[in-house]
Amino acid sequence: MKRLPVNRLSSRTSSAIIWIVLLTLPLWMRAVGSYTELGTQVVVLALAAMALNFLLGFTGTLSFGHAAYFGLGAYGAAMTIKYLVPSTPLAILVGMAAGTIAAMIIGALIVKLRGVYFAMVTIAFGQVFYFITFRWNTVTGGDDGLSGWHRIPLNLGFTTIDIEHDGKAFYYFVLLCFALSVGVMAFLLRSPFGRTLLAIRENERRARFLGIPIERHLWLSFVISCLFASVAGALYALLNNFTDPRALYWGQSGNFVIMAVLGGMRSFWGPLIGAAIFVVLQDYVSSHTENWMSFVGLFFVLVVLFFPRGVLGIIRRRTMR
Amino acid sequence: MDREPPQRSSRRTVLKAGLAVGAAQLAGPFIISARGEEPVKIGLDNPLTGTYAAVGKNELIGCQYAVEQINAKGGILGRHVELLVEDSTSGDSSTAVQKARKLIDRDKVNFLVGNVNSALAVAMAGVAYEKGVFMMDPGGHTDAITGTGCHWNVFRICNTTQTEANAVAATLVKDYGKKFYYITPDYAFGHTLEAGMIKAVAALGGSRAGGALTPLGTTDFSSYLIAAEAAKPDVIIFLVQGDDQVNALKQAVQFGLEKRVHLAGAQGELEPLEGLPPEARIGTWVFEWYWNQPGVPHVAEFVAAIKKKTGRVPTARTWFGFAGTWSCALAANGAKSLEAVKMAKFLQGYHLPPEVALMPDGAFFRAGQNQLIPDLFVGHAQASGSAPDDLFKVTQVVKGVDVAGTLEETGCKMTWPA
Numbered sequence: 135m136k137r138l139p140v141n142r143l144s145s146r147t148s149s150a151i152i153w154i155v156l157l158t159l160p161l162w163m164r165a166v167g168s169y170t171e172l173g174t175q176v177v178v179l180a181l182a183a184m185a186l187n188f189l190l191g192f193t194g195t196l197s198f199g200h201a202a203y204f205g206l207g208a209y210g211a212a213m214t215i216k217y218l219v220p221s222t223p224l225a226i227l228v229g230m231a232a233g234t235i236a237a238m239i240i241g242a243l244i245v246k247l248r249g250v251y252f253a254m255v256t257i258a259f260g261q262v263f264y265f266i267t268f269r270w271n272t273v274t275g276g277d278d279g280l281s282g283w284h285r286i287p288l289n290l291g292f293t294t295i296d297i298e299h300d301g302k303a304f305y306y307f308v309l310l311c312f313a314l315s316v317g318v319m320a321f322l323l324r325s326p327f328g329r330t331l332l333a334i335r336e337n338e339r340r341a342r343f344l345g346i347p348i349e350r351h352l353w354l355s356f357v358i359s360c361l362f363a364s365v366a367g368a369l370y371a372l373l374n375n376f377t378d379p380r381a382l383y384w385g386q387s388g389n390f391v392i393m394a395v396l397g398g399m400r401s402f403w404g405p406l407i408g409a410a411i412f413v414v415l416q417d418y419v420s421s422h423t424e425n426w427m428s429f430v431g432l433f434f435v436l437v438v439l440f441f442p443r444g445v446l447g448i449i450r451r452r453t454m455r
Numbered sequence: 456m457d458r459e460p461p462q463r464s465s466r467r468t469v470l471k472a473g474l475a476v477g478a479a480q481l482a483g484p485f486i487i488s489a490r491g492e493e494p495v496k497i498g499l500d501n502p503l504t505g506t507y508a509a510v511g512k513n514e515l516i517g518c519q520y521a522v523e524q525i526n527a528k529g530g531i532l533g534r535h536v537e538l539l540v541e542d543s544t545s546g547d548s549s550t551a552v553q554k555a556r557k558l559i560d561r562d563k564v565n566f567l568v569g570n571v572n573s574a575l576a577v578a579m580a581g582v583a584y585e586k587g588v589f590m591m592d593p594g595g596h597t598d599a600i601t602g603t604g605c606h607w608n609v610f611r612i613c614n615t616t617q618t619e620a621n622a623v624a625a626t627l628v629k630d631y632g633k634k635f636y637y638i639t640p641d642y643a644f645g646h647t648l649e650a651g652m653i654k655a656v657a658a659l660g661g662s663r664a665g666g667a668l669t670p671l672g673t674t675d676f677s678s679y680l681i682a683a684e685a686a687k688p689d690v691i692i693f694l695v696q697g698d699d700q701v702n703a704l705k706q707a708v709q710f711g712l713e714k715r716v717h718l719a720g721a722q723g724e725l726e727p728l729e730g731l732p733p734e735a736r737i738g739t740w741v742f743e744w745y746w747n748q749p750g751v752p753h754v755a756e757f758v759a760a761i762k763k764k765t766g767r768v769p770t771a772r773t774w775f776g777f778a779g780t781w782s783c784a785l786a787a788n789g790a791k792s793l794e795a796v797k798m799a800k801f802l803q804g805y806h807l808p809p810e811v812a813l814m815p816d817g818a819f820f821r822a823g824q825n826q827l828i829p830d831l832f833v834g835h836a837q838a839s840g841s842a843p844d845d846l847f848k849v850t851q852v853v854k855g856v857d858v859a860g861t862l863e864e865t866g867c868k869m870t871w872p873a
Contacts, residue, residue: 168561169556169557169560170560171556171560172553172556269641271642271643276642276646277574277644278573278599278643278644279548279574279578281577281581282604298585299585301560374549374552374578375581376552380547380548380549416550417553420541420542421541424503424504424542425504427504
């Protein structure tokens with residue numbers, strides 16, 4: 135019982151530290167020899183990994199197909215700007231809707247499956263979307279990807295924020311979307327609904343005996359998780375001013391899982407740390423050797439072998455001792 | 456159950472902190488203090504891993520050799536030239552885009568160079584255009600880069616797929632007949648290539664006898680080859696690339712197809728020919744550059760230098776990298792500036808000097824499109840030639856101006872910054 139206040143305090147301090155780092159990132163990123171877009175990329179992929187972790191870490195269900203919803207978000211946003219309306223917020227909403235609606239349908243079909251079967255069916259459905267984007271050349275641009283569009287400056291009525299050319303402005307725009315998303319996720323996890331998800335994770339049979347409608351909760355958790363994954367996808371497309379079928383490929387889903395596990399899937403902020411390590415490591419090592427993927431892989435193997443609770447798990451254990 | 460949280464920092468913590476600070480010093484960036492004169496930076500964002508690793512590395516060799524030459528001849532605007540290399544991977548456009556941003560934002564490159572993969576080249580062109588940085592695409596062929604998706608700051612060395620199709624179609628229709636059958640890889644690139652070829656053949660009065668779309672990574676082409684022969688075409692066109700091309704040609708030869716129908720393709724490269732057994736080195740192809748050009752000035756020196764460097768003859772890819780990098784230097788020295796707009800303006804209609812063009816009729820950047828218009832080398836693959844590396848027999852040198860189409864046909868509408 136004594137642990138609780140300490141724990142809450144440490145989680146509050148760690149949240150504060152994380153927000154301070156994220157808010158000041160563009161100010162010192164360049165000074166340490168990096169660049170703003172790398173920070174934006176970390177935040178976007180962190181959102182995707184945290185969205186996945188809503189399902190993986192807090193509901194105890196592994197999805198290997200989250201790239202599909204990430205990619206649908208990306209294509210939804212890209213195609214809105216390219217074919218419909220040149221508006222960045224609308225693009226994000228359409229991308230979000232595309233990913234969420236797909237997740238609602240797919241989710242309803244698969245919630246009865248468990249464990250590895252659930253994971254495999256998510257891959258299968260993910261690949262369906264991948265092949266649609268890969269083959270439907272006239273609409274999605276096929277393997278060449280969807281280019282020839284760019285994010286549109288935000289028009290707030292009284293002023294215009296140029297997120298198109300100003301990298302820092304776009305970073306803060308992404309950070310705002312990130313804050314809203316993780317805020318909602320944190321709120322949900324603290325609500326009775328979130329506690330129920332934890333109960334399902336810990337002991338599904340027991341939760342069922344308590345009268346909890348497991349399937350409905352799993353479905354909701356899957357849909358919420360995919361909703362934020364598609365927001366991340368939409369932001370990713372806006373970051374690159376480009377998207378291609380690789381965003382939906384199952385390898386991308388694997389990257390999200392790696393980020394979540396690397397950082398620590400039992401903690402709320404774990405996937406953010408995982409995404410930061412993954413992106414920065416990839417960025418740094420790949421400039422020095424063409425065998426950079428072996429190093430990223432090796433690092434992942436080491437973390438899984440020696441620190442199964444992820445990087446944040448190590449830190450937590452230290453502070454709690 | 457719980458121990459008290461540590462209240463004071465122990466000796467060990469201090470030591471660890473010291474170690475961390477020390478490591479941070481090592482891991483930190485190399486911040487270059489003012490050195491009088493900064494080098495001019497060329498950023499190469501090209502595949503070094505994956506499917507296109509071999510061709511990507513050949514382009515890299517060309518770039519490196521060009522940088523050595525440029526520095527030996529006084530650099531760019533009297534400044535030393537530095538080549539920064541990033542691996543874009545062979546197919547992951549987000550990595551390519553990330554690397555392009557890194558080169559532009561962090562390393563402040565003056566030129567961005569890449570990419571073998573057309574899709575990645577298009578994505579990089581988007582970044583270069585957004586940032587207003589001069590970009591050179593040495594070997595990404597898709598038409599859009601200097602066509603409907605052209606930008607004032609994006610230049611290209613290799614030909615468009617349409618140009619290649621036009622170059623080889625004339626020879627095929629003249630020498631082998633008018634009915635064509637297509638074996639096409641089933642994705643965007645293959646479809647574009649086939650459409651280009653059909654257009655080129657139709658313009659010469661030829662027709663399409665049929666076609667098969669083969670999934671990427673097909674190993675067994677027998678059913679496609681049987682269907683192709685049954686359609687009774689005069690020519691079977693292989694538009695499949697890389698390993699698929701190797702498999703398709705090997706099986707065609709096993710079937711003895713080459714004795715009954717003429718086999719051909721559009722874009723041919725030395726790298727896949729090296730991977731084929733001698734008996735499968737058959738068919739009519741178009742090469743964009745070839746090392747065996749007797750009598751053309753400067754080519755022999757270039758070949759000798761690359762051979763000395765790598766032990767192998769240069770391929771078209773080596774030349775792409777070489778000519779691309781030299782074009783950057785020539786643009787800056789010609790414009791007497793590193794401003795992208797001035798350099799891009801200078802290159803409009805610019806003819807490359809013969810020691811860079813390395814082909815009989817020279818090469819120039821077409822104004823209003825930023826596309827290099829060089830010679831193309833039509834010929835056939837051969838089991839063995841004058842030298843072990845001589846796997847292609849050039850039968851005709853086609854002038855680019857004759858097959859590149861008009862500027863209107865490319866669909867490029869360029870808008871310059873105000």
